[in-house]
Structures are given as C-alpha cells and as structure tokens.
Amino acid sequence: MTSSLQAALDPGSIAVIGASENPDKIGGRPLLYLSQFGFRGEVWPVNPRRDEVQGRRTVPRLSGLSRAPDLAIIAVPGEAAVAALDECAEIGVKVAIMMASGFGETADPAAKAAERAMVARARARGLRMIGPNSQGLANFGTGAVASFSSMFLEAPPQDGPVGIVSQSGAMSVVPYGLLRARGIGVRHTHATGNDADVTVCELAAAVAADPALKLLLLYLESIPDPHHLAEAAAIARDRGLPIVALKSGRTAAGQAAAQSHTGALANEDRLVDAFLERHGIWRARDTTDLVAAAELYLKGWRPEGRRMVAISNSGATCVMAADAASQAGLDLAPLEEGTQGRLRAILPSFAATRNPVDITAALMTNSALFSQILPVIAEDPSADAFLVGVPVAGRAYAVDDFGRDTAAFAQATGKPVVIVAPQAIVAAPFRSRGLPVFSGEGEAVRALYQFIAHHERIREAAGRPPHPAPPPPAKAPPRLLDEAESLDRLARAGLPVVRHRLCRTAEEAVAAADAIGGPVAVKGCSAEVAHKSELGLVHLGVRGAEAVRTAFAACRAALEEAGHAASGVIVAAMARGRREWVLGAHRDPFFGPVVVVGEGGKYVEAMPDVALLLPPFAEADVARALGRLRLAPLIDGVRGEAPLAIQPYLAAAVAVGRLMTSEPGIASLDVNPMLVGSEPGECLALDAVVFVEGSVP
C-alpha cells in the first residue's frame, strides 16, 4: 500500500487525462505547475483532440502510452472520468487522482453507488485512487505538483519542513498560504477529496515517513479509518514529528455541511478529542489555530515544563501575559531572589523584577536595559519558557539590538521564547532571526502553551499499546442481561460489586437479608427491564423478615403486572459512598471500545461531567482524565472532607477497558451508580446494565 502511495508522492511519470492548453482549466493547471516547479520525471498529456498542449506532445488515449505512468491525473468530468479510471486500472497505473466532482459528496444515491463501484473495480486491479472531488497533490520537494489549486500562482512555493494533508482542497492550501506569508517553507500540500479509496489518514501515514518534515498539519472532515491515523501518529512519534490536526464537523451544523462537501460520515466529537489525545496529536480549533504555533515546532526546542517568565517594557503586557498564562495553564513562578537583586541593580526603582519583569517606559530613554537584563534572566533556573513583549517601540529604541539579543538569549537557554510585537517595525528584527512573533499576548501564550502541552501529550502517548479496531457491524440487536447476570459479569471482570443474592422465593430473600445483615435493598430482576425505578421494582432500606417478604411480593407483582419475565428478586446490602459515579463502556462504529468515567446519577446526559477513554489505558490515564472534570476538587476532599479513596475506581475503569478489549461479545455496559467513598472498601458497583451481542449467550 505504502509503495503505491509513495508513487503518488514521488512519481517517476505522470499522465494528465484531459490535458488542456488553458492553464486556468482543471486539466491545464497541473501541466503548468509540473513545468514551473521543476518536476524531473516524465509528463504525458492525454488529449484526443490536440497534438500538443502547453508545449508538450500529447497522446490521444492512455492506452497509447508505451508503458503505464506511476501517477495519472484524471481531469475530465463525469462518466469520462469513470471510464478513465477503468483505463488506468487496465494498463497498470499505480495511483490515479480523480478531480471530478459529483459522486459521494452529492445526495444522489446513484452517484454514491457509482463511486463505490469504481473504487471496487480499481482496487480489484491494484489501482489506488485519490478522490474523487480531489484538488490534487503537490510535493515541492520533487516538483510533482499534480494539483489545480490557484494558490501556487499567488503564493510562490518554497520547499520546507512542513507537510499538509487535507480532505478539502481549500484547506490544503490556506494553511500553505498563511505559512508562506510568514516565510515558512512547505513541502507537501495534498488534498484527498471524498476519500473514497485513499483517505487523508492513509496518505498522512505516507507523508509522515518523509524525514525532512518537522511539522505535519492535517485537515479532516471525518475519520472513518482511525487505524490509519493511529499508524501515521506512530510513525510520526517515532521520528519526533508533531502532528496538529483540524477536525471540522464538530457540531451538528458542521457535520451536515461536511456531508454535502466531501460526503463525510459524522464522528462523535468527544471521541475525536479522546482519540487524538491518545495518539499524541494536537487538535486545532480553526484555521488560524492550525498554523498558530508553527514557528515554535520548527526551532528544535524540546520543552521541559510549564513555568513561563514574561519580560516587557509595558506593564500591561505583563498583566495580560500573566492572565493568559494562568488561563491557559502555564505557571508564572517568581525568579530567584538573587536574580531579582541583580535586576533591581539594573532597572529603575519603579520597575517590577519578580515575574513578570517590567522594564517600564524607561526603555525609551535607555535601550540598553533590554540587553542588560536578558543574560541575568538566562541564568535563572526558574524558567522553562519565556515571553518577550515589546508592544510599542520605534525611532527612539534600538529595536534591532532587541532582536539580536533575544536571539542570543534563546540560543543560550535552549528554551522556547515567544515574542509579542504588534508593530511591524518591531516584529521584523525578531522575525528575521527566526523567533516566533505574535501580535498579542493571548496568541503568544496560547501558542506557547500548545507547544509545551503537545510535547507532554506526545511523551504520554509513547509506548501506549494499540487501540483495538472497531467491531464489525452487529448482525442482531444487542441483548440485555438482567441485573444479577450483569453484576456477576462485572465481578468476574474484577470490579467491586455490592454484596447481593438472587432469590427465587420469599424465604430465600429473608435468608439472604439475614446473611447480609442490616437493612437491605430488594429489587425485581428481569432481563427485560433496564430502568427499574419507574416500574416500582426498587425497595431500599428494607429491614426485618416481614418487610423483606412484602418487598419481595411487591417486586414479583410489579413484574407480573408489567408482563416481564422475572429472573427473581435481588437482595443486596445497602451501601453509600460520598458520591455517585458512573462507569460505562460501549463500542463506537469508528473508534471501537470506549470507556466513560465521571459523575453518575440521573443527569449523566443532561449535565454531563464525564471523560471518554479509549482502552487499553492505565490508572494514570484515568486519573489524568478525572483531574480535568468539574468534580476533580472532590477527589482531594473539600470543606474538611477526607480525600476520596479513588484508586479502586481507577482500577475498575482499567478493568472495564480490559473487558471491552478482550470480550468482543459485550456490546455495552453501564454501572450507575458506582459508589466512591473515603475508604477503598466503599467503592462498589450498586447497579449495572450489560448488553451482549445478540449471538453471544
């Protein structure tokens, strides 16, 4: 597979089917680019009506070629495109880029079927297809620019350390344009369109193998094949190549729009978050965000911590940088007392030396202050990263020295530095020395946070075992186990389960209550009832033989009245922890098994405070996920409460993850409430609903 895609990225020969003399036509643009950007392989225009296009000899049909091209660009529309694809398969082309629209992205079932059929025919003969509805691929390392984008006319390319792989044509080149405007070189700019055969994720895996890359950007409207993305992430992690992905279709409105754009299938957005995090991929919110931190990635910095020091000639920059750091999740640790003393000896008495360091407007009359303080700060071990803000300067300031000295400072410390300089004249001397410059404190701090937190995420992702593939579509609807079976299944998986007994008779129930001791819960048990309370099947705090008998009878009667087959009546210990949690799992059609942890109770859907985890995962992963939830403060105890004994819950979550990966027959499970208290023994599953695949007993 990868070798075919290698042929798409670095083809020895390219045929253009529907080659046009007009470089502003879809069939003419790639020919222009192949000439203009120095492609050194062979180029064969195919056109039955002309002998020559754009100075190159044509062939009338693909079959007229003496040998098959590595790559064919299909720039004809509709049925002619389908015929051309078949012809490519016939003669042994390795990869075809199908630029025609009007297939899977439309609402027309016939067009969708045509897309599926042509993919099947191509695959049967070993031909890989990119598209349809693809703007094409562009590799500025080889000059293989098989794309009709207008962008390369407007923003001249330059080979460089960034790769972009996108479903959308526009989003393959908009980040390119933004990066080029900042002087950053881009090697790969690929648009895969409808992803009917080769997907953006599969192509990303091929691109990630390029050793020249330092940053890989992705734009996706759907992730139907997470395993390809996981593979790309693994290749990238091995090479130290960070991936930043913009996955759109976050909202229902966006998913509806994506459906008519590239025929994208809808992913559950919280799972996209969980999946990307698991694999060390940073998720960008929008286009600006996608490229915001690019310069930081290209510097070779390896961030080690979250402590930022801010330095500015403006107190307001200091305040706003401190606000932004706190809000993003960076710390502003004070500089060491010795450092502060040395700074006080340099700066005016009204300057601030703690952190942020405020040089004040005194910089206007003495530009040397800037150069004098940087070496002092460089020697302080308190910082992991720096923000240097010069929001206003000009004629009276030695701005070129500021750029020079900051570059030397960055070199000396080896730590990340971001610059805030909204004025072009101030930005220039920093930018010309390769430092990342931002026009506002917010942007600078958020980029720095992303860079640091992304590296943390990559380190966490290293060595994680692979996530299992999603299940094949179920043949029959899943089947509910009754509560006793559900609890037993979970107990066997290692979960702490409330002490209980399934009773067939009232006397068994009385005996069970006696054995358990104290007041008990008496609950009607049926594999036909998932929600017991509504049917009056739950009796709590039942105490004494007579009360147990009454509750038993009430449960039987209620089940009978509702017409549900009874498995019996459960008698269980009454238990209470300090809070009700949930522990659930299901299988996502794209992402496979998913475990849900967080707050339980009745309002899990209405007011969710849960995290999603993709197994297998470790207790530390669960703890990290819980730490970001609203209820996180409760774990350590608030208002004089003892801390929660959370470890058994973490272990239970890991056990559920293991169960879901090892027993494909379990469709879903929902433990709600799962109690967590101050003592480890208080962690108990009180109720459970397990669904199994219909075919599994």
Added chain:
Amino acid sequence: MTSSLQAALDPGSIAVIGASENPDKIGGRPLLYLSQFGFRGEVWPVNPRRDEVQGRRTVPRLSGLSRAPDLAIIAVPGEAAVAALDECAEIGVKVAIMMASGFGETADPAAKAAERAMVARARARGLRMIGPNSQGLANFGTGAVASFSSMFLEAPPQDGPVGIVSQSGAMSVVPYGLLRARGIGVRHTHATGNDADVTVCELAAAVAADPALKLLLLYLESIPDPHHLAEAAAIARDRGLPIVALKSGRTAAGQAAAQSHTGALANEDRLVDAFLERHGIWRARDTTDLVAAAELYLKGWRPEGRRMVAISNSGATCVMAADAASQAGLDLAPLEEGTQGRLRAILPSFAATRNPVDITAALMTNSALFSQILPVIAEDPSADAFLVGVPVAGRAYAVDDFGRDTAAFAQATGKPVVIVAPQAIVAAPFRSRGLPVFSGEGEAVRALYQFIAHHERIREAAGRPPHPAPPPPAKAPPRLLDEAESLDRLARAGLPVVRHRLCRTAEEAVAAADAIGGPVAVKGCSAEVAHKSELGLVHLGVRGAEAVRTAFAACRAALEEAGHAASGVIVAAMARGRREWVLGAHRDPFFGPVVVVGEGGKYVEAMPDVALLLPPFAEADVARALGRLRLAPLIDGVRGEAPLAIQPYLAAAVAVGRLMTSEPGIASLDVNPMLVGSEPGECLALDAVVFVEGSVP
C-alpha cells in the same frame, strides 16, 4: 468636573513643564506632536535653562506665564513633578498630566502616601490630575496630542470614529496601531496611568460625549469607581455608542502584575463580568479581541437576530463556518425552498444550496456564479447576517467583481456581512469597499457573534435603573443573626420560608411538631453558630413526641458543650424539592450589593454553578442568568421529569435584590438550600444565615 476634563480633551492652551529640545525625551515628544499634528491653541514650553526649545520661546517657570494654561504636561520626574503640580494648582491650571513614575504603582508606602497627598492638595484647589505614571492624552480631532508615545511616529494618525481610553500607555496605542494598520481612523488615544485622581472611567465618560465617535474602546486594570463607568455607559447608550472593554487582572497572577504596574486594586472578576453586562458593555478577552469587530461597529448596521447564512466557494469554509456559528451561538437556518430552487438553477448539481451555500470549485471556471447567487440570497428573509468566504482565489477569478457585488449585496440587505479571505489579493477588493475582512472562519464568526450579541446586551441594558453605590467601609465586623431571626428577616422580605417555630422548652417543641404535623426537623439555634451540622445541631425526620424531646435535649446539650448561647431550638417542617439551590447576597466594596443564584448544596465554592446579579434586576434577568448555568436543562425537565416551577425562585431572587438595596444594614445573606420543585409551593428557604452590620440591631 466634566468641564475640567473637557479642558484636557480640547484645551485652548498647553504648558509643557520640563520641555526638551530632544523629541525622543518625554519632555520633548509632546512638543513635537503638538507641532506635527496641527494643534491650534497656544503652547508654552517651560524650561529654566533654555530660551527656546524646538523653535518655541520658553518661560523659565510656570508662574512666569501671563495666564494659566488649560492643560499642563508635567514631564519632570520625582519631587520636581510634585512641586510642578502644586504650582499648577497655585496658578489655576485646569488639568495637569503627570507623566512621572514612582508613586502609587511602587511597593513603597512613602511613594504611595506622596501620591495621595498631592491629589488631596490638587483637588482642594480645583486642579484635576491625570496620572501619575501617565503616557498622556492624544486627541487627533483637535491636534491636542499631549503624549510621549512612540506610536504616533510609526503609525501616522488620522482622525476617525474610534476612541480609546486606557490606564496603560501601551494599551492606549497598541489598539490604535492595530486599527490604523487596517485603515481605521482614531480620534482619542488617552492613557491615564495610576488613576490617582481622574480615572479611566471618568475620562471615558467625558470621551463618550464626543458625538463623532462610533466605537469606544477601554483598557482597565482595575475598576475602583464603577459609578463613573456606569455613567460613561449611560451616556454611550443614549447616543448609540457601543463600548468594548478589556479588563485585565482576571487571574490572581494578572492582579499581582497589575498591582506593580498601575497600583491597581483587585476586582472580583465574575463581578466585572456581571457589571459590564448590566451596563451593555462588551468585554474583550485580549488585545486582538478588543479590536476584532471594529469594522462591524463602524458600518451603521443594526443587527436584528442571530440567523447567519454562509456562502463560499469552499466546502471546508462552509463546514468550519457552520461549526463556528454553532459554537458561538449563531443559528444556521436553511434558506427558503424557493430560494434554494433558484440557486439550484444557477449552481452546478453537486453544489449545496441549503445553508451554507457551497458554490464549489466551479467558481474557478465561472466567476459569474458569485454575482448571480447574491441577489437571490438577498431576497430571502431567513437571514439576519451573512458570512462570505473566499479562502482561495487568484488569477482565474474575477475577485474585484466579488468585492463589488458583495458591497452591493450588503447595501441592498442592510444586514451585517463578514468576509473570510486569508489571501491579501482576495481581501483587497472587499476591504477597499469597507467590508470587514477576516483571515479565518473562526475570527469572522466570533466577530459577527460579538456584534450581534453586544447589540442585544445594549438593548437589554436600556432603561435599567441605576445600581446603588457600594457601602462605606464597615466600622465593626458584621454580626450573625440566628437561624430564626434570619428566616424571619427573609420572610418579611417576601421569601417563601419553611414552616417553623422557635421553641424554648421541650414541651413547646412537642407542641410545635404536633402543629406542623408529620416528621419534623429539630435544629439547635444560636447566633454564634453559622454551620450547624458539624456540631450535631441538626436532627432530620424526627417523628413522635418522645423523639422530639430527645432531639431537643440533644441540641441543648450540644450547644452547651460547645459553649454557645442558645436562642432555643427550631422545629420545622420536613420539605424536599427536586434540587437544592442557593440564593445569596453580599456587598462588594467596589460594586455594592450582589445577588448569587444557582446550584446549592455543600459544594457551592468547590464546584460553583452560580451567576452573579447586580440589583435592582427583574425576574427576566434572573431567568436569563440561570439559562446560562450548567443546571439550565433541569429547569425544563429532563428524562421525563416535570419542569421545575422556577417562578417563585425568580421572585425570591428579585426580593433579595430589593432587600439589599433598601436595607443597608444587611451585610450578607445565604439561603442554602433553597428548594425548588415541580409545584410553586415547593419553593422554600430551608435554612438561612444573615449577617447584619455591627451597628444595626
């Protein structure tokens, strides 16, 4: 007061104390600017050592002037500055701008005291002071540029419809620079520094009166005088002038930095939000945000609703615009069926016509598609606002026509339009026609949302009664009322309170329990105990005379053991609603009375889900605030629950607001829990803690 500040904004004469020949010195820069930017009043440089500076005759001392200048710039440092201020007061200067640093913004108590003393002396003689630590004021309408900022050398000014008032010097000119780079004219650019006398809010009120303004931007590090800001907001609302404010010091780290920058006092950040919202002021998150929507405000558009239609040649722009709209809070309603039919007749079959409208890459071969669809969409009544995205275009596209036709479209509809065009060549024809252009979908949608939501907020703020001033600092610590007194005080204020009786003897308690009926709560009552549970003073579900006697005795014993004076024992009805809410109030030293509404229970501080309201307010304001909380879905009922009967709670919140404004003796109150159920009668205050001012009985 305002007339003095008018003299600062539009002075007839200006003295520069410490006038310098060197225009790169603080005392030289204003002289340069007054010449360069056409100030037509009189300018008197004061310098005892030179006869002439920058071509102007000097006077050796201020007292050597034949008459007092309207405005004096004090550009000398330290004690000389203090002496100059006294001299200004002596001769009758109206306003002095004190540029010297080293006063209230330092940690030095003597410097802080010197600042207070000089303000007192100036005020006593009718002199208003701006600063110290002020960069100065700049009015490009009159040429009165009394500022030493370097920015005006770098970004040439142009009089225009924007005003900027800032504590920080940098933040008075950074937004100026960003706006000027976008071609927007700015009239006012003022920096008030330490705000020791004239504050940014007071100056903002004076600037808001300028009839030429269409947008007022504020940067604040502290709001010690909300009444001035309320006055500015009222003046602005009367004139239809929107205010956007960046209040920094949001976080503890930011507040610490602000303290050493301008000596700013810390405001509670959630109250800043509540105050700004109450007065129709939009709060910007950072510098970029402060100016992000400027172009929209200047167009004269009056947005009427939240329904956005997106139009692009890129499906990805459509998807990302839809995502951004949903996430920001804008709706993407489908176009009418008739409109869609007309669009289908124009666009290719694979285009999307619902909303977003995706012209597709077909625009590359037929630029006329753009011009043809706009008039069709203009006639559809489904839209309140539009996003037009052209993320990629170039040589093959009629981009100038796109700009022309979109401008005509905006003219025809009179509705807000934002453009997404990351390429400079595409942005130009839109920008040259005055349309707001953004480089990403996210930025464009968020600016549009801000513009629409800000106008909603301004409309809501119209006609709100004034918020009362904060109380004078209390002379004694507030005094706790016991629970019975607290509940009585609230009942008199109109709150629904649980049925209860304060009992002195066990027999009174038995009689009370009998009268109330059913199980009761028995609670020890003392004005020395705010948290009863911890002392074992709460007995719930007490049933029968014997149990009541036992509980009564236990409460008395527990109070005695803890050494607290007992008021008696409360016997109250047991009541339960569906959820525990909180209803609280306190007095903020800056913002006065504040009412807290939202989720109650034990974790109000640890996991807050509350909103703050500044009284007086209406039930609709409470409902709107609750609608943004996490628990909002519960109000309408979820999972088959009946909706909550929320009206009595809204009324209770309004009553608490009234109580706090009408009874200054109440320091704070906390009703937790306040029950809310499905029936109006279930809304009850179960427990209350009221603190009164020490001097009030």
